[in-house]
Amino acid sequence: MSSEHPIGRRPGDPEVTRAAVLDAARSMFAEHGFEKATIRAIAAEASVDPALVLHYFGSKDKLFVSAHQLPFSPEDVESAIFDSDLDGLGERIARFYLSALAVPGSPAVSLLRATATHEEAAEMLRTFIDLTLMGPGLETVPGPDRRFRMSLVASHLLGVLFGRLILGIPELAESDLEDIIRPLATTFQRYLTDQI
Amino acid sequence: MSSEHPIGRRPGDPEVTRAAVLDAARSMFAEHGFEKATIRAIAAEASVDPALVLHYFGSKDKLFVSAHQLPFSPEDVESAIFDSDLDGLGERIARFYLSALAVPGSPAVSLLRATATHEEAAEMLRTFIDLTLMGPGLETVPGPDRRFRMSLVASHLLGVLFGRLILGIPELAESDLEDIIRPLATTFQRYLTDQI
DNA sequence: TTATTATTTCAACGCCTGTAGAGTTCTGAG
DNA sequence: CTCAGAACTCTACAGGCGTTGAAATAATAA
Numbered sequence: 001m002s003s004e005h006p007i008g009r010r011p012g013d014p015e016v017t018r019a020a021v022l023d024a025a026r027s028m029f030a031e032h033g034f035e036k037a038t039i040r041a042i043a044a045e046a047s048v049d050p051a052l053v054l055h056y057f058g059s060k061d062k063l064f065v066s067a068h069q070l071p072f073s074p075e076d077v078e079s080a081i082f083d084s085d086l087d088g089l090g091e092r093i094a095r096f097y098l099s100a101l102a103v104p105g106s107p108a109v110s111l112l113r114a115t116a117t118h119e120e121a122a123e124m125l126r127t128f129i130d131l132t133l134m135g136p137g138l139e140t141v142p143g144p145d146r147r148f149r150m151s152l153v154a155s156h157l158l159g160v161l162f163g164r165l166i167l168g169i170p171e172l173a174e175s176d177l178e179d180i181i182r183p184l185a186t187t188f189q190r191y192l193t194d195q196i
Numbered sequence: 197m198s199s200e201h202p203i204g205r206r207p208g209d210p211e212v213t214r215a216a217v218l219d220a221a222r223s224m225f226a227e228h229g230f231e232k233a234t235i236r237a238i239a240a241e242a243s244v245d246p247a248l249v250l251h252y253f254g255s256k257d258k259l260f261v262s263a264h265q266l267p268f269s270p271e272d273v274e275s276a277i278f279d280s281d282l283d284g285l286g287e288r289i290a291r292f293y294l295s296a297l298a299v300p301g302s303p304a305v306s307l308l309r310a311t312a313t314h315e316e317a318a319e320m321l322r323t324f325i326d327l328t329l330m331g332p333g334l335e336t337v338p339g340p341d342r343r344f345r346m347s348l349v350a351s352h353l354l355g356v357l358f359g360r361l362i363l364g365i366p367e368l369a370e371s372d373l374e375d376i377i378r379p380l381a382t383t384f385q386r387y388l389t390d391q392i
Numbered sequence: 393t394t395a396t397t398a399t400t401t402c403a404a405c406g407c408c409t410g411t412a413g414a415g416t417t418c419t420g421a422g
Numbered sequence: 423c424t425c426a427g428a429a430c431t432c433t434a435c436a437g438g439c440g441t442t443g444a445a446a447t448a449a450t451a452a
Contacts, residue, residue, distance in 0.1 A: 005400075005401075006400090006401080006446085006447080007400065007401040007402065007445075007446050007447070008399080008400055008401070008445085008446040008447025008448070009398070009399040009400050009401095009446080009447045009448040009449075010399075010400065010447080010448075011447095011448065011449085012448095014398075014399060014400090014449095017399085017400085032313065033312055033313035035231045035232065035313070035439095036231065036313055038438080038439070038440085039439080039440065039441085040438085040439080040440090048400080048401090049400065049401050049402075050440085050441090051400080051401070051402080051441080051442080051443095052399075052400055052401075054440080054441065054442085055398095055399075055400080056399095059440080059441080060440065060441090112312070113312045113313065114312075115312070115362065115363055116229055116308070116309045116310075116311070116312035116313065116362055117228065117229035117231065117232055117309065117312065117313060122362070122363055122364060125363060126363060126364065126365065129365065147367050148367045148371060148375075150367075151359065151365050151367035151368050152376075152379055152380075154355075154359060154365060154368075155352065155355035155356045155358070155359040155360075155365070155368060156351065156352045156355050157355065158354075158355040158358050158359055158363070159350075159351035159352050159353065159354040159355025159356070159358065160351045160355070162351070162354050162355065162358055163347065163350060163351040163354055164351075166311065166312055166318070167311055167318055167321060167322060167354070168318065168322065169322065169325065169347050169350060169351070170347075171343050171344045171346075171347035172347050172351060175344060179344075180348075182392070183348055183387060183392040184348075186386075186392070187383050187386075190382075190383075191379065196378070196379040196382070201430075201431075202416085202417080202430090202431080203415075203416050203417070203430065203431040203432070204415090204416040204417025204418065204429080204430060204431070205416080205417045205418035205419075205428070205429040205430055206417080206418075206429075206430070207417095207418065207419090208418095210419095210428080210429060210430090213429080213430085234408080234409070234410085235409080235410065235411085236408085236409080236410090244430080244431090245430065245431045245432075246410085246411090246431095247411080247412085247413095247430080247431070247432080247433095248429075248430055248431075250410080250411065250412085251428095251429075251430075252429090255410080255411080256410065256411090
């Protein structure tokens with residue numbers, strides 16, 4: 001069984017091919033983690049030769065980075081979460097992050113999975129948290145320990161994502177997302193605005 | 197540069213060698229995850245030939261399983277956590293798990309890391325959670341949704357371990373453990389005994 | 393139309409992996 | 423004291439990996 005396409009440039013828009021590679025990369029990284037998502041498998045999923053992947057992205061590391069641009073901008077988060085009074089803050093955080101990220105194949109899950117074995121992915125995820133949760137909007141949270149409080153929030157979010165999408169704890173994986181958001185909202189509100 | 201030891205059986209207790217291999221395996225799995233912890237590296241760390249590792253444990257998978265026996269028995273957990281009144285339950289859980297597991301090189305961290313890319317490790321971690329957190333002691337927690345409540349607790353514990361030891365969120369990694377246990381204790385207590 | 397460049401496949405490289413089998417030395421049972 | 427078996431190393435294989443360079447084709451600029 002030889003390749004699908006003849007050698008040489010194919011007609012049409014190359015951007016389509018490039019996008020297909022990125023899609024395949026995201027899906028493979030999300031499902032298998034960094035090392036087990038092989039360039040060969042990604043290329044196959046995109047119906048493309050492995051060498052083309054490297055032609056576009058240079059190396060597997062760079063491909064990973066390219067495939068994990070933020071799904072939303074830090075400004076989106078700021079306005080969705082912090083641009084209101086403190087009262088509903090916990091709920092807004094829980095709802096925004098879980099509904100955006102707690103879906104199979106989400107780049108966040110891919111990042112989370114790869115984080116476990118790939119320091120570059122860990123760095124990216126730390127940056128993501130820093131830019132979105134620890135950004136300027138955090139200033140509205142009172143107290144000198146606001147970063148620590150927010151890190152408790154982050155840890156719970158991470159744990160839910162991990163337990164639901166990677167580990168597959170049944171009670172987390174099969175519950176309606178709203179049922180998870182509710183108790184988390186209360187916890188987050190307490191972490192951010194109450195005595196802890 | 198050839199090997200440290202001559203060929204053939206060496207004098208002394210073989211159990212020492214076997215234990216050294218297990219130690220090396222635990223440390224390598226904890227630091228690098230399943231794929232990147234190679235049999236060759238584990239063998240080198242234990243000053244042993246790679247083939248000896250397989251002689252003892254049969255395969256890399258089986259080695260992983262052997263290296264991750266529970267650090268405490270489910271009965272230990274039951275008595276440490278559930279054999280008192282419900283009042284301090286949240287704090288007992290937070291303190292017991294975090295002080296036992298939130299240390300670098302702990303088998304739990306190794307398991308957590310490997311879980312991300314290795315289904316067998318995920319199965320082991322799910323079983324661990326099932327045996328210890330969801331065991332018979334959970335019956336003392338009121339409400340038909342006690343398993344769901346406990347899964348919220350588990351998710352938070354997972355998230356703290358992940359954030360502190362794998363991802364390396366500074367506020368979690370550098371805080372005194374007691375400062376983390378305190379707010380978690382309150383949250384756990386609420387999850388398990390209050391309206392959520 | 394022609395020349396250049398970007399896109400694509402092919403074939404191969406060197407490296408590392410888990411694992412198997414054969415050979416060597418020690419231990420312990422009879 | 424003998425000898426079967428356990429412990430241990432050496433060598434090697436087969437397969438997969440990321441990556442590279444050359445060749446072929448299409449798009450585009452002159």
